[in-house]
Amino acid sequence: MSTVEIPQPRELEIVERSGNQMVVSMGPQHPSTHGVLQVITEIEGEVISRSSPEIGYLHTGIEKSAENLFWTQASTVIERMDYLSPISNALCYYLAVEKLLGISDRIPPRAQQIRVLLAELHRIASHCVWLGTHGIDVGAISAFFYCFDLRENILDLTEQAGGARMHPNYFRLGGLNGDLPEGFMGRLDALIEKFPGRMGELRHLLQKNPIFQDRTIDVGVLAIEDALEWNATGPVLRGSGVAYDVRKAFPYSGYEQYEFDVPTRTEGDAYARFLVRLDEMDEAMRIIRQVRVQLDTPGPVMVDDTKIAPPPKETIAISMEALIHHFKIVSEGVRVPPGDIYASVEGPRGELGYYVVSNGDNKPWRVRTRPPSMYHTQLLKTMLIGELIADMVVIIGSLDPVFGEVDR
Amino acid sequence: MPSSQTPPIGSTALDPTAARPPIDDAIIERVEPSALHARLSALRAEGYTMLLDLGGVDYLERSPRFDVVYHLLKLPSKIATVAEVGHPERRRVLCGVPADRTVLPTVSDLWKSADWAEREVFDLFGITFEGHADLRRIQMPADWEGYPLRKDYPLRGPARERTPRPAFANKSNVRAGTPPSGRTAQALQRQIALARGQQPPGGEEPK
Numbered sequence: 221m222s223t224v225e226i227p228q229p230r231e232l233e234i235v236e237r238s239g240n241q242m243v244v245s246m247g248p249q250h251p252s253t254h255g256v257l258q259v260i261t262e263i264e265g266e267v268i269s270r271s272s273p274e275i276g277y278l279h280t281g282i283e284k285s286a287e288n289l290f291w292t293q294a295s296t297v298i299e300r301m302d303y304l305s306p307i308s309n310a311l312c313y314y315l316a317v318e319k320l321l322g323i324s325d326r327i328p329p330r331a332q333q334i335r336v337l338l339a340e341l342h343r344i345a346s347h348c349v350w351l352g353t354h355g356i357d358v359g360a361i362s363a364f365f366y367c368f369d370l371r372e373n374i375l376d377l378t379e380q381a382g383g384a385r386m387h388p389n390y391f392r393l394g395g396l397n398g399d400l401p402e403g404f405m406g407r408l409d410a411l412i413e414k415f416p417g418r419m420g421e422l423r424h425l426l427q428k429n430p431i432f433q434d435r436t437i438d439v440g441v442l443a444i445e446d447a448l449e450w451n452a453t454g455p456v457l458r459g460s461g462v463a464y465d466v467r468k469a470f471p472y473s474g475y476e477q478y479e480f481d482v483p484t485r486t487e488g489d490a491y492a493r494f495l496v497r498l499d500e501m502d503e504a505m506r507i508i509r510q511v512r513v514q515l516d517t518p519g520p521v522m523v524d525d526t527k528i529a530p531p532p533k534e535t536i537a538i539s540m541e542a543l544i545h546h547f548k549i550v551s552e553g554v555r556v557p558p559g560d561i562y563a564s565v566e567g568p569r570g571e572l573g574y575y576v577v578s579n580g581d582n583k584p585w586r587v588r589t590r591p592p593s594m595y596h597t598q599l600l601k602t603m604l605i606g607e608l609i610a611d612m613v614v615i616i617g618s619l620d621p622v623f624g625e626v627d628r
Numbered sequence: 629m630p631s632s633q634t635p636p637i638g639s640t641a642l643d644p645t646a647a648r649p650p651i652d653d654a655i656i657e658r659v660e661p662s663a664l665h666a667r668l669s670a671l672r673a674e675g676y677t678m679l680l681d682l683g684g685v686d687y688l689e690r691s692p693r694f695d696v697v698y699h700l701l702k703l704p705s706k707i708a709t710v711a712e713v714g715h716p717e718r719r720r721v722l723c724g725v726p727a728d729r730t731v732l733p734t735v736s737d738l739w740k741s742a743d744w745a746e747r748e749v750f751d752l753f754g755i756t757f758e759g760h761a762d763l764r765r766i767q768m769p770a771d772w773e774g775y776p777l778r779k780d781y782p783l784r785g786p787a788r789e790r791t792p793r794p795a796f797a798n799k800s801n802v803r804a805g806t807p808p809s810g811r812t813a814q815a816l817q818r819q820i821a822l823a824r825g826q827q828p829p830g831g832e833e834p835k
Contacts, residue, residue, distance in 0.1 A: 451678055469713060470653065590683075602740075
């Protein structure tokens with residue numbers, strides 16, 4: 221009987237076997253890889269001597285699909301990349317397209333405030349998933365339920381605003397799909413009220429927990445030079461000491477008017493990244509409180525340009541011009557002037573960027589994502605070396621990759 | 629493909645000839661493939677500590693056909709506060725790649741992060757990077773044919789567009805000649821036979 225030959229990754233063939241060397245493959249269906257990641261490691265006893273992460277199990281060709289959709293339709297698939305924080309993807313994509321259109325400074329302030337509000341809410345929601353699963357990875361199961369309860373409140377708010385829990389597709393070119401519905405502010409106030417207590421409980425559960433500290437302190441240490449060399453951004457870079465935050469370095473959507481700190485640690489281990497993300501949740505809530513005050517002032521939520529924004533529904537019945545504009549935008553989409561642009565936002569995982577190329581048509585010519593998760597997954601090549609194989613799940617968890625975004 | 633229709637006029641936002649404010653905060657430059665590695669290593673020495681991203685664009689009818697785009701960022705390589713980071717410089721280096729010679733020098737010796745990014749450009753655009761230590765497909769299966777992000781690659785994949793879709797009554801994809809992926813039907817038949825422990829059809833493995 222002939223056997224199917226399984227190809228070995230080239231770099232991991234054991235040429236000479238000595239002592240306790242062994243090749244162990246983890247994944248791609250291992251639950252604690254947070255998705256479909258395969259890590260092939262060469263271990264000596266319990267210490268990892270070489271590792272090779274393999275990705276591509278969730279490749280869905282989103283960039284190719286986006287090239288075949290209208291500019292506004294493309295955001296539907298783009299939201300599916302980072303499925304834990306779809307708002308950041310949509311926001312970044314629209315920021316890039318709005319720059320190409322030259323309408324960046326004409327977005328109404330209320331639309332920008334609601335965009336910031338949802339982006340920060342989703343930062344908390346995304347960190348909730350990370351915190352819950354990171355806890356499970358080290359055996360602390362109870363934190364998971366508290367996290368998902370908090371996340372559920374945020375998803376309820378998203379559902380109310382955009383109509384769907386996970387992928388609301390609420391943002392539009394030049395603003396938003398519509399203003400926030402009635403009753404949203406009441407729920408938001410309840411969440412703002414509830415948040416400090418819930419955060420306190422989560423910190424009590426994990427931050428001073430000696431078992432959790434034992435598992436994370438001095439595990440997966442990432443030096444600054446390595447972090448820059450391997451292109452780490454977001455909480456991973458800030459856990460190593462460089463306070464680079466896109467919201468401060470290249471402010472967008474009016475982030476310059478809010479007061480917030482950039483939590484930074486210098487230890488560079490899994491515990492430092494844990495603390496950075498916890499502090500980030502508090503800072504996100506600080507921004508949300510400031511936005512909440514601004515949201516009492518009503519205003520338009522869509523740019524005043526009939527070639528980009530569909531006219532209000534009620535005007536279609538009485539105005540011929542509105543009907544024509546509506547028909548043109550719906551049937552053939554918006555045309556974007558030719559050019560290329562790079563825009564980035566601070567997503568929950570790091571610098572999320574979009575390099576968008578237009579040829580003047582009603583569909584994007586090319587949408588290239590700068591996926592922070594992919595570069596963080598690549599870090600495993602160097603970070604795992606010299607660590608115990610039992611710490612592998614802790615290190616993967618502390619990098620917080622989302623595989624919808626790694627593979628796209 | 630560029631549309632035959634011209635953009636509508638009358639709106640400042642959509643008129644390509646209208647004066648628009650500068651839209652990019654990055655420094656943009658274009659280099660030739662032969663000068664690429666020298667230029668990037670000079671920039672690396674100048675303090676561009678991070679290669680933020682590396683991606684490809686296929687312009688199809690333009691010459692050179694492809695662009696490989698490098699996004700660089702100047703960050704201090706020490707412990708730095710928000711004020712010390714400030715507004716770091718961004719730079720975009722574009723490098724045209726002609727269709728008849730899709731080879732570029734690797735920059736993974738300058739920035740290690742270029743490793744997977746270059747593998748992805750190779751996988752999806754078919755541009756090879758000379759000197760890359762482990763250049764193989766990263767997103768698509770190892771035996772995939774074609775480069776999916778090229779503009780002349782069909783959206784639904786080559787295998788599906790080559791043959792008509794099977795009738796609903798004919799449930800087997802293999803028999804209808806349309807394997808569910810870009811693998812050829814012959815390779816798929818062979819794989820199935822091997823998995824069942826049978827003699828593969830066609831004998832020798834096609835090279």
